[in-house]
Amino acid sequence: MASIFSKIVAGEIPCYKVAETEKCFAFLDINPVAKGHVLCIPKKEVDYLFDLDEQLYGELTLFAQRVAKSIKKVCPCKKVGVAVLGLEVPHAHIHLIPLQSEGDMDFHHHVKMTEEEFKKLAADLAAAFE
Numbered sequence: 001m002a003s004i005f006s007k008i009v010a011g012e013i014p015c016y017k018v019a020e021t022e023k024c025f026a027f028l029d030i031n032p033v034a035k036g037h038v039l040c041i042p043k044k045e046v047d048y049l050f051d052l053d054e055q056l057y058g059e060l061t062l063f064a065q066r067v068a069k070s071i072k073k074v075c076p077c078k079k080v081g082v083a084v085l086g087l088e089v090p091h092a093h094i095h096l097i098p099l100q101s102e103g104d105m106d107f108h109h110h111v112k113m114t115e116e117e118f119k120k121l122a123a124d125l126a127a128a129f130e
């Protein structure tokens, strides 16, 4: 069965899309720990990030770098933090989280965003993606 993220890539489940390349896809985390929390995934479904072949791992890392630059432009933050968990969804993904302080990288704390806020943020990030 396809992962929830494969369904997002296929357009079968909606998402707040931020960026896309031939091999990679980025969208807002639906339960963000900070405003601007983005997930970067390979379109190909592989459970564990570090099982990706070298080529795709490299492409995903460079894609995440580009997405992090758009987050830095759009979201007020000191730096964009990176995390890899993968305990919930078995489709490799890199979390990018704008940080003002260490406490912003807290996966037990979530921020509430309205539908409109999600839409605007995704559109702003998409526009800033280079």
Ligand code: AMP
Residues within 6 Å of the ligand: 004, 013, 015, 027, 028, 029, 030, 031, 032, 039, 084, 085, 086, 087, 088, 089, 090
């Ligand atoms: P983990 O696998 O532990 O890295 O966590 C999976 C992440 O995916 C969590 O931060 C969820 O909030 C996020 N997530 C799960 N389903 C969706 C979805 N349909 N759209 C966006 N983010 C999701």
